[in-house]
Amino acid sequence: MNRLLASERVVIASRDIAAAAAEIFELIADPAQQPRWDGNDNLSEALPGQRVHAVGDVFSMAITTGSVRQNHVVEFVEQRRIAWRPSESGQPAPGHLWRWELEPIDASHTRVTHTYDWTQLTDERRIPRARATTTDKLLASLDRLAELAERR
16 A cells, blocks of 8 residues: 655655564664665765664764764654654754654554655755655655565
């Protein structure tokens, strides 16, 4: 099942993946794995050892432009939900959110929903990039994530 939803400032994509929620969550909660499945093709690398465990955790990610983003975890339920707000290093978060929700269907299948929410984004310079993050990009992340998880 694929589900697409796009509003003015919230983009959502969902699909079923033939893997357990725990396996999929490890790929999402470990920032070092994220460049492997990023459908936006803007993540370069993250140092190992930053696996997210709780709200309040912060992980750093280098993006393809060479700059580093700090990602502030604002939602976390092990194997079920994780969301973060990125910011430039040492700066306040500009108002966008990346969320992943996992709903087990059975022991080896999981419905994964990916959301990009920029309802609180106020920096005009970031609006064009936010608008460019479409359901196709979110689905690309889901498809790459599925490919990795289903091979495990």
